[in-house]
Amino acid sequence: MIEDQHVLESLPAYALGSLDESEAQVIAGHLAGCHICRSELLTFQEIAGQLALASPQAVPSYDLKPRLMERIQSLEPNRPKPERWRFAGRRLAVGAIAGLVLIVTLAVSNLLLWNRLNQLEVLSGPLGMRAIALQNTDAAPNSSGFVVMGADGNNGVLVVDELPALDTQYEYQLWLVRNGNNTSAAVFSVDESGYRGMRIEAPETLLAYSSVRVTIEPTGGSAHPTGESVLIGSLFNP
Amino acid sequence: MLKKSKPDDFHLIKLIAQSRNDAINELYERYNRLVFSVAFAIVGDQSVAEEITLDVFVQVWQRAASYRPELAKVSTWLIAITRHHAIDILRWQRSRPEANSVNWEDIALQDGPLIHNLEEQIEGTLKKEQVRKAVAQLPEEQRQALALAYFKGYTQSQISAALKQPLGTIKTRIRLAMQKLRKLLDED
Numbered sequence: 001m002i003e004d005q006h007v008l009e010s011l012p013a014y015a016l017g018s019l020d021e022s023e024a025q026v027i028a029g030h031l032a033g034c035h036i037c038r039s040e041l042l043t044f045q046e047i048a049g050q051l052a053l054a055s056p057q058a059v060p061s062y063d064l065k066p067r068l069m070e071r072i073q074s075l076e077p078n079r080p081k082p083e084r085w086r087f088a089g090r091r092l093a094v095g096a097i098a099g100l101v102l103i104v105t106l107a108v109s110n111l112l113l114w115n116r117l118n119q120l121e122v123l124s125g126p127l128g129m130r131a132i133a134l135q136n137t138d139a140a141p142n143s144s145g146f147v148v149m150g151a152d153g154n155n156g157v158l159v160v161d162e163l164p165a166l167d168t169q170y171e172y173q174l175w176l177v178r179n180g181n182n183t184s185a186a187v188f189s190v191d192e193s194g195y196r197g198m199r200i201e202a203p204e205t206l207l208a209y210s211s212v213r214v215t216i217e218p219t220g221g222s223a224h225p226t227g228e229s230v231l232i233g234s235l236f237n238p
Numbered sequence: 239m240l241k242k243s244k245p246d247d248f249h250l251i252k253l254i255a256q257s258r259n260d261a262i263n264e265l266y267e268r269y270n271r272l273v274f275s276v277a278f279a280i281v282g283d284q285s286v287a288e289e290i291t292l293d294v295f296v297q298v299w300q301r302a303a304s305y306r307p308e309l310a311k312v313s314t315w316l317i318a319i320t321r322h323h324a325i326d327i328l329r330w331q332r333s334r335p336e337a338n339s340v341n342w343e344d345i346a347l348q349d350g351p352l353i354h355n356l357e358e359q360i361e362g363t364l365k366k367e368q369v370r371k372a373v374a375q376l377p378e379e380q381r382q383a384l385a386l387a388y389f390k391g392y393t394q395s396q397i398s399a400a401l402k403q404p405l406g407t408i409k410t411r412i413r414l415a416m417q418k419l420r421k422l423l424d425e426d
Contacts, residue, residue, distance in 0.1 A: 012416030013409065017321065018387035018394050042309065047419050049314030051388055052276045052321075053366040054373050060274040060288050065266055068295050072262060075300070168310045168318055189304045218322040220297055223330065 006030075006037050015044035017169060017218070025228055028216070029139075032164040041167060134212070134233035140164055143194065145214065145231045153207035156200035158186065158214075163194040163230060166216065173217040175225055176202055176209040183209075187221035209235050247312035248305075255302035262299050269313065270295075273320050279389050280324035281331075290327065294320050325391030372422040380415035383408055 007030050013019050014027050031038050134145035143163045149156035158174055166172070166189065174186040183203065190196045200206065211234045216227035244264065245253065253261035273294050278287035297319055305315060373381060386392040386400060394412060398405040 009413060012413045013387070013394055015416070016384075016387045016412065017325070018392065018397070018412060020393050020395050043420060044416055045310060045318070046314055047416060047423065048388070049311070049317045050365070050369050050423060051373070051384075051419075052272060052313075052317045053369040055272075055275045055279040055389075057271065058275045058278040058287070060270060060291055061284075064270065064274075064288055064291060065263070068266060068292055069259065069263070071292060071296055072259070072299050075296075168306075168315060169322070171304075187301070189306070218326065220293075220319045220322050220326075222326065 006034065008037065008040055011037065011041050012044050012047075014169075015041060015048045021226070025216075028166070028170065031167060038167065045168060132233050132235060134160075134214070134231040136231055137229050139216070139228040140230035143230060145233070147200070147206075147212055147233060147235070149200075149206050149235075153205035156202065156206045157197060158200050158212075159195075159197040160190065160214065160231065161193070161195050163190045163196070163214075165190065165192070165194065169219055170216050170227070171219050171221065172196075172214050172230070173221045173225070173227075174200065175213050175215065176200075176206070177211045177213060178209045182213075182225050184221055184223075185212075187217070206235060211235055248307050251298070251302050251305050251312055254299060255305075262295065265298065265312075266295055269316055272313070273316055276317060276320045277324045280321065280391070281328055286327065287324075290320065290324050293323055321388075321391070328391055368423065372419050375422060376415050376418060380411045380418075383411040384415045387412060 007014075007027050010019060010023065010027050014024060017024075019027065031041060129148065129150055132147045132149070134147065136143045136145075140163055143160065145158065145160040145163075147156055147158055160172075163172065171187050171189050173184060174188070175182040176185050177183075185200050185202055186198055188196050188198060202209075211232065213225070213229045213233075214231040215225045215229050217225070218227075245261075247265070247268070250261045250265050250268075254265065270291060274287055274291045277290040277294075278284065281287055281290065294316060298316070305312070309315075310318065373384075376384065382401070383397050386397045387394070392400065394408050395405060397403075397412075398408045401408065
């Protein structure tokens with residue numbers, strides 16, 4: 001079993017990202033449970049990082065920094081605001097937002113515990129709010145996750161727990177699936193316990209999609225799913 | 239505004255996680271040439287490399303809170319994001335202008351500050367020279383395999399096909415190259 005053997009010889013190529021996908025996934029699986037190989041990998045990743053210094057030096061245009069700052073400034077205002085918040089507008093205090101986040105967080109924490117006890121797939125709450133339990137796969141057999149969404153699907157939150165920590169070459173990516181097409185909705189990593197909660201940034205209502213999946217992708221995310229799925233779930237109304 | 243004594247990279251990332259514009263500005267000043275150089279070496283196109291550079295810093299802005307210092311230095315993290323993004327684009331393009339192909343022989347020490355602070359600039363220049371010397375000490379066939387992996391994002395199987403060499407030979411070349419670089423860079 002590969003889990004029982006160290007993979008030291010493959011780590012230099014893994015650090016360069018030059019292993020074939022299937023081999024890389026095997027190594028990633030081993031790394032998840034082997035601190036010796038993880039430590040060795042960090043050294044080779046550092047070497048790979050230093051190789052950048054040997055790249056022929058090139059200089060970007062002078063206007064690149066203003067373009068960056070402009071893009072960053074445009075990020076916040078362009079985020080779509082949910083319809084039902086619009087009327088509350090400017091009067092919605094920071095404390096109220098924090099309170100809402102706390103309520104959702106507590107609710108989701110309870111739902112995660114509830115799920116472990118009852119294995120329910122969909123929970124319905126007041127005002128049509130739904131919590132959809134995601135199914136884990138063999139790639140992350142201990143993980144769990146929920147998508148919590150409002151009745152109109154305009155707002156949604158993803159909460160995951162006990163997902164394996166990934167090395168710096170990989171992150172998790174959330175996909176919204178419709179007619180076989182995948183739309184990226186988030187790229188994220190998890191904390192030491194495998195936990196992460198975040199708002200789902202969907203281009204349209206979540207009700208427009210049939211399912212969600214979380215895959216392992218190269219750092220920064222992919223244009224299309226390329227890695228193994230760790231969590232999947234159906235968004236269809238029961 | 240940032241204090242006159244400049245924060246280290248990790249501190250900058252923490253400030254960026256708090257949406258501090260001056261922090262992302264400072265990080266850009268420190269690393270824009272390095273990020274752009276790597277992107278340009280991979281995609282070989284000025285405008286595409288600039289878009290990649292923008293995307294990298296925007297990603298840092300959006301995901302600074304998820305940075306884990308125990309896993310990689312900030313510069314290593316930036317380079318990892320840059321390479322993955324650039325190689326992803328390269329793979330989608332499926333071809334690359336040969337006129338812009340990069341190999342280690344193209345490498346030449348250039349003037350011009352990579353880093354603002356003079357002391358850091360000298361240190362950075364020495365480090366660049368050290369890495370270039372280390373790469374130059376590799377046997378030609380190892381440098382060639384390493385360049386295809388690093389700048390073209392080829393997998394070992396693809397390198398094997400491109401160079402018409404057995405896969406096992408390529409695996410050995412990559413492994414030996416990285417192990418030798420590790421030894422050389424540790425020594426200096």
